[in-house]
Amino acid sequence: MKLSRQLQVTAPVAAIDFLASAVPELSKGRLKDAMSKGAVQLQTKPVKRLRRSQQMLKAGDCLTLHYDADILQRQTVPAILLQDEKSYSLWFKPAGMLSQGNEWGDHLSLLRFAEQYFTPLRTVFLLHRLDREASGLVLLAHTKQAAAALSKLIASQQIDKVYQIRVKGQLSSELQQQGRICLPLDAKPCESRFVVQAYDTETDTSLLKVQLITGRKHQIRRHFAAIDHPVLGDPQYGKNNKHAAGLALQAVALSFNCPLRRRMQRFELPAELLLAKP
Structure with a gap:
């Protein structure tokens, strides 16, 4: 079941009682589950997720419910x-x-x-x-x-953010020498720098490290698709780039001069969590 509702409170009432009355299609158990998972929002400034079933609402409060049974039953690997x-x-x-x-x-x-x-x-x-x-x-x-x-x-x-990606094909010597893609995205200047780490002849794929100089939406994915070397497993960009393991893009390093600790901080993804090793 999937539904979206915007609901107006007319009198003081507990949140779960109000929702059960306003959305009779869903049981109190399903509504409580939706609340705990952030699918009910109280339209204040800023908007807040309404999680406590017994929270008292007042007249004039506005709630939104976006219920998708499929999404709510999904699980993910822990961070x-x-x-x-x-x-x-x-x-x-x-x-x-x-x-x-x-x-x-x-x-x-x-x-x-x-x-x-x-x-x-x-x-x-x-x-x-x-x-x-x-x-x-x-x-x-x-x-x-x-x-x-x-x-x-x-x-x-x-x-500084460093990513590791695996892309379709072998980059030309000219591209490797340039080591950067400067194609504008969303009508804004955009730059990605890269180094080829390895080429696999059996799969016809290349492993690269990429540094973002700018930070546009899906920058790496869009840039490499634009030069006909899409990231493997990308569901949105590129063609013929399926990959059984999913999207072959991983953020592997961060470094910055910490204004709080007043020292350089460098973090790298542990080897056991890397998608690929050069």
């Missing part, structure tokens, strides 16, 4: 905490996990996983995103000060 710096932490996000939730819920997201991991000790702020199909390193902040300082570094492109 892994790799480094805890107290004011921020470094995580391994597995493929298939969202960076953050959407209107259909947040139980499949790294942000929610980290919130539950640290509850009730720390707040969690998402600093950057990694595509759902991709895996690798993601940085989270736990104080407003850390979130502001690290977000400033990201905005000014002072956090």
Whole structure:
């Protein structure tokens, strides 16, 4: 079952009682499950996920329910905490996990996983995103000060991010010598730098390390599809690039001059979590 409703509260009432009355198609058990997984939102500023079934609502409150039984029953491989710096932490996000939730819920997201991991000790702020199909390193902040300082570094492109990808075909010597793709995306300047690590003649695929100089949506995937070397397993870009293991794109390293610790921080994905070894 899949449905979306916008609901207006007319009198004080417990959240679960209001939902059960307004959406009789769903049992209280299903509604409580949807609430716990972030599929019910209270339209305040900012919007908040309504999780407590007994929370009292007041007249004038507006709720949205986005219920998808298929999404709500899905599970994902757990994220892994790799480094805890107290004011921020470094995580391994597995493929298939969202960076953050959407209107259909947040139980499949790294942000929610980290919130539950640290509850009730720390707040969690998402600093950057990694595509759902991709895996690798993601940085989270736990104080407003850390979130502001690290977000400033990201905005000014002072956090170096390195990715490992496997693409279809063998790059020409000219492309390898250039070592960069500077095709504009979304009418904005855009640059990806890369180094070929290995070429596999049996599969006709190349393993590359890529550094993003800019950060556009799906930049790596779009850039390499544009030069006819799509990332393997990409469900959206490129042709004839199927890959049984899924999207062959992984965030493998992060480095930055930490404004909180006042030292260089370098993080690398442990060897056992790498998708491929050159």
